Amino acid sequence: xxxxxxxxxxxxxxxxxxxxxxxxxxxxxxxxxxxxxxxxxxxxxxxxxxxxxxxxxxxxxxxxxxxxxxxxxxxxxxxxxxxxxxxxxxxxxxxxxxxxxxxxxxxxxxxxxxx
Numbered sequence: 001x002x003x004x005x006x007x008x009x010x011x012x013x014x015x016x017x018x019x020x021x022x023x024x025x026x027x028x029x030x031x032x033x034x035x036x037x038x039x040x041x042x043x044x045x046x047x048x049x050x051x052x053x054x055x056x057x058x059x060x061x062x063x064x065x066x067x068x069x070x071x072x073x074x075x076x077x078x079x080x081x082x083x084x085x086x087x088x089x090x091x092x093x094x095x096x097x098x099x100x101x102x103x104x105x106x107x108x109x110x111x112x113x114x115x
Contacts, residue, residue: 002026002104004095009109016085016113022078022095022106030073033098036080038111040091048093049080062088085113 008020020036031053039045049069051057057069068081078095092108 002097002099004097004104004106006093006095006106006109009093009111011112011114012085013115014086014113017081017083018085018111020080020082020093020095020109020111022080024076024078024095024097026076026097026104029076029097034069034071034078035096035098036069036078037094037096038089038091039094039108040088043091045094051078082111085111087113089113 003025005023006020008018010018012018033050033052035050036048037045038048047060048063049057049059049067051069051071059067066084070079071077090111090113092110094108095106097104
């Protein structure tokens with residue numbers, strides 16, 4: 001059984017930083033692509049960043065140069081370092097594991113960027 005648990009969200013001022021973590025359980029973590037999504041109030045969930053098991057990463061244009069995704073396969077952890085945060089980055093951030101035929105979601109962690 002796969003479980004994903006996000007942590008690290010909170011309230012931060014514009015220009016600040018946060019580091020989100022996602023702890024995963026289940027076998028075969030290292031081979032699956034992991035992703036961060038976010039959902040702002042009243043908006044659809046959108047892809048923020050993804051990283052393959054071999055550490056190849058991709059980012060949405062709106063976070064390029066500000067966010068960095070990383071993973072630790074030995075510890076089954078996924079991270080999202082978020083710098084130069086903007087009010088538009090406010091939302092619930094979810095990690096997701098893509099097992100091709102199945103996807104798994106965490107419950108999310110709230111990020112609020114406000115002065």
